Amino acid sequence: IEFPEKRKLKFVEKTPHPLFGIKIRKMPKQLIDIRGPEDTLTYLLHKQYGIRALQGGQLRFGHFEMMRSGINRKMNESRCFALWRIDNPWKPITKKGQGHRMGGGKGNIDHYVTPVKAGRIILEFGGKIGFEEAYPILKRVAAKLPFKADVVSQEILEKEKLGAEALRENNLNPFSFEYCLKNNIMGCKQWASPYDFLWFGKYR
Template sequence: MNTTKLFNFPSRAISLVQFCGMKNFKAPPTYDIEIPENAKLKFIDKIPTLPTNIKPPKMQKRLRYIRGPEDVHNFLMYKQYGIMALGGGRLKHGHFEMIRMTLHRKIDLSRMFAVWRVDAPWQPVTKRGQGTRLGGGKGPIDHYVTPVKAGRIVVELAGKCEFKEVEEFLTDIANKLPFKAMAVSQEMLTKMKDQEKWEEENNQNSFTMKYLIQNNMGGCQRWLSPNDFKYFCKYV
């Protein structure tokens, strides 16, 4: 229904016509994905299950498990969203529970689901009691951890949703992890790989870190570690 209002001013009369118009909204995206029956994250055991006749083995630190890039689990299986580690570190059982409980509160299980992309805690960490005398062999096992390398996908979220819906709480989870991490989507991963490839191909500075280390510029090989010779100071 059209309504006309007249406003009389000293110089001229202005006519304002108000009418209802049709608005065109974009069609919602179609998601070609099936929601599994168990959309929740599986509970992670605090201690690995071992046969009854095997004593829990102790282990050294083995920092090589958290150094360098991840070569296997560095992609999204469902091509949607997840949390990617930006550096190396160790996940404890409390971090697994924090991720699981936060996602169960935030996601809509009728149209979203989440899957783990890391193993349950398996690496033992030993610790001696306070005030105990040194010596006498390695101390008892205190807890178990899961080592994570840079580029590893920690948890993956998929379903009938957009990145804006899940970015806030995925970023909140990533900020609580014991290493640097970020919420990513498939588009972000693709752009990051393309950007890294473009920078490597179009770099006009010939004095790269690889060139400096291999040619011992300034005698840098005297104070570099073996990992710097392997990764050229990229993963520290």
Template structure:
């Protein structure tokens, strides 16, 4: 006999840790599950009753969405002896959790043979992110809405908070940033000016607008992890927001629609390309490329 544990589902409330037992020989004569009440045959009806889903055969429960949810649960009983479902969310269970679902530890100092000093290079936090700006395997993420530097303390704060509060049985989290690699030099207090560049004090990770910081996914709804990610996003040294795949796509679509449907003939792009009033003398290639949407690490979402 196999056991399947459920918590909540769309068809109604099921008591937590309820064991549903079924005989494996009942699966031999059943190859597919119906998606409509009219397609139920005798073996499927018997299986519903043996698993405790007989109430779905009642007229008051005859709704296709209820059967689709139950069929998704039944289809994975053979594959997994223990299924932790989500509250009122996706019952399909088609998300594959990695072997190590928690955020891994990132080194405070890069493993280099010889540490080299660098210039400030402020351009690495200016403008939009060119990498890690789309989702990979997760459904939700913390997205940077401005540029800045992440210290190792910020990274540890995110790792400890998310790993402690998330359910590793149903949720996974992954980094979309690199470990600190950019050296920051600093001189001690009370030193005279001069004497060359100071010694390396610590390392940071540059972040640009639109970059995903942490990606979260699994058999979980946004409402279950939003408060955790929001708590982390408020402590970052730049503006950040919790977004899903749909909300991030809607943000990009909104920006594209604003540019396409702009009725103001005097846009930044037209003025700059036409060199009106000789404005090209004070514009940098960065301004021409981004059409004035960015000023350093700051982003202006209403400018087209």
């Protein structure tokens, strides 16, 4: 087991710090940042345990602090470690003051968030510790996140991958969501969302 240099979760900055002379621009909602599955960062670097997002969502500074304090307080630093697998809050969210009339342009930046897609590993936990001991620490934190999340281990991820492959190979029913949509069975195309053609009903 390789331990990182700093074993506890690092403090996360509330706002990004741009280079001198660069102004942070306001951004549109851009909900595609949280739609659909995560394509790349779905594996565990240290092959032990972690928290995985089951839905898309946005993490604010308060959520980072909740995870950091919840795990750092419970973990034994001499034989455990934890590390972030997501970026610091970087996406600006604007808000208009209470009681303002409509119009007048986009509001001022209120806070920053980190968008997360389904399947993304949020943090990793490991060391000389078993899954039975790590599970309650991680589960308590995962339950407080603003979207559904679960605790995973390397074994769980491998079993899920094998199970999905076996299901695809042994499936005898030709009428899958993808088949029905591509062949416009019962005229279902007119009711389908553009995202249904991308992920075939698995994500919205």
